[in-house]
Amino acid sequence: xxxxxxxxxxxxxxxxxxxxxxxxxxxxxxxxxxxxxxxxxxxxxxxxxxxxxxxxxxxxxxxxxxxxxxxxxxxxxxxxxxxxxxxxxxxxxxxxxxxxxxxxxxxxxxxxxxxxxxxxxxxxxxxxxxxxxxxxxxxxxxxxxxxxxxxxxxxxxxxxxxxxxxxxxxxxxxxxxxxxxxxxxxxxxxxxxxxxxxxxxxxxxxxxxxxxxxxxxxxxxxxxxxxxxxxxxxxxxxxxxxxxxxxxxxxxxxxxxxxxxxxxxxxxxxxxxxxxxxxxxxxxxxxxxxxxxxxxxxxxxxxxxxxxxxxxxxxxxxxxxxxxxxxxxxxxxxxxxxxxxxxxxxxxxxxxxxxxxxxxxxxxxx
Numbered sequence: 001x002x003x004x005x006x007x008x009x010x011x012x013x014x015x016x017x018x019x020x021x022x023x024x025x026x027x028x029x030x031x032x033x034x035x036x037x038x039x040x041x042x043x044x045x046x047x048x049x050x051x052x053x054x055x056x057x058x059x060x061x062x063x064x065x066x067x068x069x070x071x072x073x074x075x076x077x078x079x080x081x082x083x084x085x086x087x088x089x090x091x092x093x094x095x096x097x098x099x100x101x102x103x104x105x106x107x108x109x110x111x112x113x114x115x116x117x118x119x120x121x122x123x124x125x126x127x128x129x130x131x132x133x134x135x136x137x138x139x140x141x142x143x144x145x146x147x148x149x150x151x152x153x154x155x156x157x158x159x160x161x162x163x164x165x166x167x168x169x170x171x172x173x174x175x176x177x178x179x180x181x182x183x184x185x186x187x188x189x190x191x192x193x194x195x196x197x198x199x200x201x202x203x204x205x206x207x208x209x210x211x212x213x214x215x216x217x218x219x220x221x222x223x224x225x226x227x228x229x230x231x232x233x234x235x236x237x238x239x240x241x242x243x244x245x246x247x248x249x250x251x252x253x254x255x256x257x258x259x260x261x262x263x264x265x266x267x268x269x270x271x272x273x274x275x276x277x278x279x280x281x282x283x284x285x286x287x288x289x290x291x292x293x294x295x296x297x298x299x300x301x302x303x304x305x306x307x308x309x310x311x312x313x314x315x316x317x318x319x320x321x322x323x324x325x326x327x328x329x330x331x332x333x334x335x336x337x338x339x340x341x342x343x344x345x346x347x348x349x350x351x352x353x354x355x356x357x358x359x360x361x362x363x364x365x366x
Contacts, residue, residue: 001064002100003049004081009058009090009259016059020048026084028069044069067100074104074230094263096270099309105274107310109236110243112336115278115314119193121154125335127359128316130342132159138172142180149184149192151356157221158197160247178216193218195245202231209235219243225251229275236276246277264295269302279314279338287320304336316340323355326362
C-alpha cells in the first residue's frame, strides 16, 4: 500500500465521509458498493486512514491504495493518483508516501550533490541566466550567452519558448551557443553550463536529448506538463547522463485553484522530483505570478527534504527575480537554490556582463 494525502473541500449537500468513500471507489473499481464482489471490495478500493478537520468546510484526508492497482507502471500511478477525481471540484493532492513506490521511480539522476560535483560549484547559492527573446537568431543568442558567461554566471538555459523556430533552429542554436561558450572559456578561463530546451512530443524527446548531448550541451530543460512526466522519467534513466531542469509551463491549472488540483509543493517539489528532475523552476513570491511565500517555502522543502527515497533536487525560483533582491532571497531560501534571472540581467545600465559579475559577487559573498 501507499498513501495519498488530500485536502478535501465539501460544498452544499456533501459530507466528508461520503466524499472520501466516493474517492476510494471512483479511483479503483468505479462501481457502486452493491455490485462489487466481497473479495474485490477487500483488496482493490482505497482505504481511508484518517480524516482531520482544517476548517468548517475543509479536511485533510489520507487514503491508502494497493500497489497492485498501479501495475508497476508510472502512467497508471498518475491515473490512480488523480484520474476521474480530477473532474470533481474540491479535491487537492498535497502529498504522496513515496517509500513504497521507490522501485517504480528513480528520482533525479544527479540531485543537488551531483549537480554541484558535475559543475564544480562550491557550497553557495547559484544563478541561471535565461536566453531570450524569441525572435533572436541563433547567433544573437550565442552572443548573449557569451556575455553571461564572461560575467561568471553559473548556468544558462533557453527560454521555454525557444524550440525549433526558423529564426533560431534547435541544431544551430545549441551548436552556436556551445561554441561561443568554448571560446569564452579559452578567452576568460571560465565557461557557464548550458541547458537548451529540448521539449518536443514524447516520441521524439529521447532523440532531441541525444542530439543535445552530441552537440555538447551540459544539461537539458524539459517542460514535463507538455511532453509528459513519464518521458522525463525515461530521460533521467538514460545511459546518456545530463542534468534535467523541469519548467512548469502548461501546469498552471493544476496549482492555481486553492481547493482543487495539486499544491505547488506537491507538483513542483514532489512529483517532478519523483519523475527525475534535478532542478525545478517555479514562480517566486513577489514576482509576476501569484505564488505566496509560504507556498514557495513548502515547495523548497519538498524538493530538498531528506526523508524522500529520491535524491534532493534544486529549487529554481524565477518569474521576476531581481539582482538587488538576491541577498534577501539567499537568507530566506538558503544555499541549495538556483536563482533564475531574465530581464534583470538585461536591464543593467552597464550591460549584461557587468550584471552577471554583480550577481556572482553577491552569491560568493555568502
